[in-house]
Amino acid sequence: MNEQTRNLIENLMAEYVSFIDNDELEQWPELFTEKCLYSVTNRENHAQGYAHGAIWANSRGMLKDRVSALREANIYEEQVYRHIGDAVRLITLENDIATVQSNFMVVRTMHTGEIHLFATGMYLDRIRIQGDTALFEERIVVCDSQKFDTLLAIPL
Amino acid sequence: MTDIIATSGGIKWPSDKVSTIPFQVYTDENQYKIENERIFKGSTWNYLCLNAELPEPGSFIVSRIGETPIVITRDEEGQLNGFVNRCAHRGSLLCLKHKGKAENLTCVYHAWSYDLKGNLTGVAFQRGVKRQGGMPEQFKKENHNLRKIHVTEFSGLVFGSFSDDAPDIETYLGSEIAGRIRRVLNRPVRILGHNTQILNNNWKLYMENTKDSYHASILHTFFTTFELNRLNQKGGIIVDESGGNHVSYSMIDPSLSNDDYGNQNIRSSKDEYRLEDPSLLDGVDEYGDGVTLQILTVFPGLVLQQIQNAIAIRQIVPTGVETTELVWTYLGFQDDDDAMVERRLKQANLAGPAGFISMEDGAVGNFVQRGINGTEEDTSVVMMGGETAENQAFRATETSVRGFWKKYRTLIEGQVPNA
Numbered sequence: 001m002n003e004q005t006r007n008l009i010e011n012l013m014a015e016y017v018s019f020i021d022n023d024e025l026e027q028w029p030e031l032f033t034e035k036c037l038y039s040v041t042n043r044e045n046h047a048q049g050y051a052h053g054a055i056w057a058n059s060r061g062m063l064k065d066r067v068s069a070l071r072e073a074n075i076y077e078e079q080v081y082r083h084i085g086d087a088v089r090l091i092t093l094e095n096d097i098a099t100v101q102s103n104f105m106v107v108r109t110m111h112t113g114e115i116h117l118f119a120t121g122m123y124l125d126r127i128r129i130q131g132d133t134a135l136f137e138e139r140i141v142v143c144d145s146q147k148f149d150t151l152l153a154i155p156l
Numbered sequence: 157m158t159d160i161i162a163t164s165g166g167i168k169w170p171s172d173k174v175s176t177i178p179f180q181v182y183t184d185e186n187q188y189k190i191e192n193e194r195i196f197k198g199s200t201w202n203y204l205c206l207n208a209e210l211p212e213p214g215s216f217i218v219s220r221i222g223e224t225p226i227v228i229t230r231d232e233e234g235q236l237n238g239f240v241n242r243c244a245h246r247g248s249l250l251c252l253k254h255k256g257k258a259e260n261l262t263c264v265y266h267a268w269s270y271d272l273k274g275n276l277t278g279v280a281f282q283r284g285v286k287r288q289g290g291m292p293e294q295f296k297k298e299n300h301n302l303r304k305i306h307v308t309e310f311s312g313l314v315f316g317s318f319s320d321d322a323p324d325i326e327t328y329l330g331s332e333i334a335g336r337i338r339r340v341l342n343r344p345v346r347i348l349g350h351n352t353q354i355l356n357n358n359w360k361l362y363m364e365n366t367k368d369s370y371h372a373s374i375l376h377t378f379f380t381t382f383e384l385n386r387l388n389q390k391g392g393i394i395v396d397e398s399g400g401n402h403v404s405y406s407m408i409d410p411s412l413s414n415d416d417y418g419n420q421n422i423r424s425s426k427d428e429y430r431l432e433d434p435s436l437l438d439g440v441d442e443y444g445d446g447v448t449l450q451i452l453t454v455f456p457g458l459v460l461q462q463i464q465n466a467i468a469i470r471q472i473v474p475t476g477v478e479t480t481e482l483v484w485t486y487l488g489f490q491d492d493d494d495a496m497v498e499r500r501l502k503q504a505n506l507a508g509p510a511g512f513i514s515m516e517d518g519a520v521g522n523f524v525q526r527g528i529n530g531t532e533e534d535t536s537v538v539m540m541g542g543e544t545a546e547n548q549a550f551r552a553t554e555t556s557v558r559g560f561w562k563k564y565r566t567l568i569e570g571q572v573p574n575a
Contacts (some may be wrong), residue, residue, distance in 0.1 A: 040510070044254075047350040047520075052349025052486045054510045056501045059435030072429055073381035075516045146351045147481070150508040151518035 001098070002092050004021055007077035008134035009088055009098060009127055016136075017083040020155060025070065028155065029063035033128055037138040038063060042146040043121075053141075054152055066155065076153040081118070097137065098127045105142075106156055108149075119156055122143045163413060164483055166190070167368025170535060172574045174399075175543040179528040182358040188477045194567050195456050196222030196474075199322040200400075201308065201315035203458035203471050204228055206485065208312060208345050209255065211238065213338060214272065217255040220473050221305070221316055227251045227261070228307065230364035231272035236309060238316045239274040239302035245436040250302070261302075274302035282302060302554075308445060310334070311341040313458070329454060336403045340462050347393070348486040348500060353509040355482055357446030357521030359474035360456070360564075365461050365517050367560055368471075369393060369404045369551035370540050382429050389448070392549040399562030399575060400546045406551070408446035410516045436502050439464030453556075455563050465496070466503035478525055482518075482562060484508055545575045 001009075012031060014097030019027040032038065057063050070076075084105045091099040101124050108118035126138035141156045166186045170176050180402035196202065204219040211229040218241055219226045225241035227250060239330035241385025243250050243263035250261050250270070260277060262269035267280040276297045302439055306317045308325045315325060326334050354451035355362055365371070369391075373380065431437075439448065442465060452460040471483040486508070488500045507514040528534070538561070541553025545562050548555050 024269040041349065042351060045351075049348035051501055052351075052504055053496065053501070054351055054508050056505060058498070059433045059501070061315060061431075062436065062502070062505075064432045064435065066428065068432075069378055069381070069512050074512065075375065075377070094173045100290075136514060146350060147354055148509040148518075150356060150522065151353070151515040153515060 001093055003092070004132075005098065005129060006088075007131065009100060009130055012127065012134045012136070013085060013088060013102065017085065020070055021081050023114070025154070029060045029067065032063060032136045032139070034060050034062050036060060036063075036136060037140070038155075039139075040143065042143045044143045045139050046140070054148065055155060056071040066117045070153055074153060076151060079154070080109050081154055081156075082107045082109070082128070085123075096129050097124075098129060098134075100125050104156070108145065116149060118149065120121060121156075169565070173543055174545065174558045174565065174573050175539045176562060177538060177539065179521070179534055179536065180532045182361060182525060183477060183532050184526065185477055189475075190568060192222045192224075196224065198318040198567050199320040200456055200469060200567070201317050201322055201325055201328050201454070202456065203454065203469070204238065204307070204314045204316045206312055206345065206347070207236075207309055207314055208347065210314070212257070214257045214259060215406055216251060216257070216258055216261070216272075217419050217571050218251050218253075219316075219471075223319065224306065225249060228316070228317060229261075229272040229274075235422050236307045236314060238305040238307040239275050240305070242303065244255055244276060244300040244302055246277075257312075261476070268300075270302055276300045278303075311337045312345060313337070313341070313359045314462075315454075328398075329401055330398070332394050333401040333403060333452065333454070336394070336405075336450060337454075339447075340450065340452075340467060341447075342443075342462060343489040346486045346490050346492065348488050348497070348504070350486070351509060353478040353482040353484065353518050355518060356478065357480060357525040358478055359472050359480040359497070360560075361521035361524055362480055362517070363453065363456065364557050364560055365521060367404075367556040368554060369400050369556070370554055371520075374512045375516050378506075381475070382431055390549075391449075391551045392547070393537060393551060393553060393556050394547050395545050395556050395559040398455070398566070399559035400564075401453060402559055403450060403452045403558035404551060404556065405447050405450045407448060420530055432496055437464070438499060439503065440496075440499070442496075453558070461507060463506050464503050465499050466506050466524075467500070468504075468507060479522075488527055544574075 011096045016031055038057045041053045056140050072146040086103045088100045088102045103122055106119045108116045121143040128137045167178055167180050202221040205217050205228055211219050212229055213232045216227055216229045226238055228238045229239055241250050243518040245268045248263055248265040250263050260271050271277050271279040282291050308315050310325045311474050389406045390409040394403040448464055450462040457472040462469045467487040477482055486504055487538040488497055506512050538554045538557050541555045543549055543557045544557035545555050558575055562573055565573040
């Protein structure tokens with residue numbers, strides 16, 4: 001992987017985290033290709049080959065709907081995430097598609113000040129690189145635990 | 157006899173009715189212990205797992221009844237067996253894995269081993285080592301089997317009971333509820349996935365929430381916000397004779413529409429809040445009866461959900477007075493084609509820990525739990541649609557919530573309340 005490709009991927013990862021953690025969720029779907037796959041699953045489901053995701057979307061439109069539902073329809077207490085990630089490991093790079101994986105940890109802080117370690121896991125990504133643009137074609141969020149405390153409103 | 161001060165274990169109820177609920181039932185440690193004896197270990201059928209999760213002889217899976225760890229096995233003859241997941245020797249957990257396949261169950265602590273029917277078959281060093289130690293003559297293996305429970309199956313759902321007095325499962329469910337389970341689980345299932353939602357509230361607050369059709373269109377605003385209104389729906393509530401089991405449903409009313417269901421049922425008028433990808437709601441009428449939503453509960457801890465084509469089982473497992481786990485199993489059927497699987501995966505966004513029309517239910521029980529802190533001597537009021545627990549042809553009612561308390565008080569107090 002050349003330096004430019006790595007920069008594009010790392011920038012994509014940083015924007016992803018920034019849009020979620022800084023409540024710029026409207027920008028978040030723009031990091032995906034029009035047809036895409038975003039799924040929040042867990043290690044057990046993933047190991048068994050179960051396709052279900054607590055959040056499951058196969059279009060950018062579905063991701064936008066998730067954001068507008070959070071803004072306009074769903075009721076949940078004010079909360080913020082802080083994502084902590086590590087270096088991105090390149091698995092393959094073929095025909096403009098980079099397959100990469102990285103680890104994440106998400107700490108959730110409620111408006112009441114309570115802090116929880118909310119999720120840890122692995123991002124399994126297929127990233128389409130065209131010119132100077134990198135977008136997620138697929139992001140499978142594999143949580144280590146099958147449990148979510150209370151609810152999963154904001155995407156991981 | 158409304159002036160009777162009935163007692164429910166240690167808790168005083170204001171009357172023998174089920175329309176006024178003491179908050180203490182959600183906070184009292186002693187009540188929680190009484191529930192374990194009279195409800196979870198009482199004459200109830202507790203959902204444990206799917207038949208499909210025990211596919212062959214030797215299959216085992218762990219589950220819980222109340223907080224009690226349970227293991228379910230399929231033995232060599234293909235029969236289901238259930239027992240407390242606890243070694244008869246020192247009480248250690250026996251199966252440490254969630255599920256698997258085994259010829260026998262052996263405790264890691266001292267290697268006592270049991271057959272798939274729960275009978276003790278081997279005790280390590282029973283005769284001692286070099287003629288020293290070992291079990292005395294009077295120790296008989298047959299007196300130290302695993303603690304067995306009754307297990308029964310209905311439409312692919314496996315239930316367990318500690319009690320010899322639980323009626324047969326069809327009687328327990330009631331004919332209308334049984335029919336509604338058969339309706340949904342009418343062919344071999346395929347599991348699409350699992351997850352678990354931690355609810356920071358007493359288990360009963362979740363069960364009541366699921367039975368409460370009053371809150372649905374108020375707390376969950378997804379359908380109304382996106383103007384996904386169904387113009388031709390009717391619905392109703394069925395509560396079984398015992399009160400504990402219920403069905404809430406909505407369906408196309410053929411008298412209100414002759415139009416094509418697919419084009420007519422979903423309308424979106426406000427551009428502002430239009431779904432970008434309305435394929436989320438491309439449901440098909442897979443049961444051919446126009447029922448678009450059916451939420452069904454079986455006392456004390458099962459919810460069977462059909463929201464369009466999103467089918468799921470929710471097992472309600474108490475983990476403390478003020479904590480509960482909601483174990484979700486998302487289902488399809490073995491005859492689903494790829495398009496149907498995709499439809500179910502999309503519609504699964506409607507329910508679950510991140511569900512568009514259910515995520516609030518993960519939090520609202522905790523709002524009650526926090527709200528009643530310190531004033532447990534007060535009561536809540538459950539009077540929408542009357543004070544009893546009968547079938548009703550509308551959903552602006554709390555009739556099935558009262559049904560829950562009818563069953564609850566019957567088990568706790570040993571007599572049927574005025575419901």
